[in-house]
Structure formats: C-alpha cells, structure tokens
Amino acid sequence: MSKHTNFRRHKMCGHDAEGLKNFWEKVIQEQTKQREYEESRLSKSALSKLRHEWTLRLEGRARQVQAQMKTQKEQMMMLSIETLPSPDKTVA
Numbered sequence: 001m002s003k004h005t006n007f008r009r010h011k012m013c014g015h016d017a018e019g020l021k022n023f024w025e026k027v028i029q030e031q032t033k034q035r036e037y038e039e040s041r042l043s044k045s046a047l048s049k050l051r052h053e054w055t056l057r058l059e060g061r062a063r064q065v066q067a068q069m070k071t072q073k074e075q076m077m078m079l080s081i082e083t084l085p086s087p088d089k090t091v092a
Helices: 001-043 047-083
Strands: none
Touching: none
16 A cells, blocks of 8 residues: 555656646746836837947047146136246347
C-alpha cells in the first residue's frame, strides 16, 4: 500500500510541477506583453522628441551667450588698450 501511495504522490508532484510551470509561463507572457506595450507607447511618445528639441535650443543659446561674452571681453580689451598712454607720445 505504501508503494501505491508513493506513486500517487509522484503523480501529484508531476501534476503540480506542470501547473506551476503553466502559471509562471502565463506570468512571464503577461509581463512580456506589458513590457512590449510600454516600449511601444514610449516610442510613440513625443517626449523624447521634445527633449531633443529643447536640448538643441539650450545648446544654441549657450553658444550664443558664450559668443556674446567673448565679444564683450574683446571689446573690454580694446578699450583698455586705447586708454593706455601710447609710448611714442612724449610730454613736452
């Protein structure tokens, strides 16, 4: 009788293992579908396009500000050179 009982347990374990396998395969399949849906949704989203556009705008603005600062610095250098007394002029 004990051999018969062991056989039933083995059969139940096999059935349980198959059930667990099916359960986890469904879970994995659902998660895969959700991930694919989310990736699809994000790829269609305008957010990445907007971020790229704003990055380009900010980079352009940064270059513009740097050029303006460089121009101001050059102008200040020119003014300081002009205000210095010239060595060829002599005071009589």
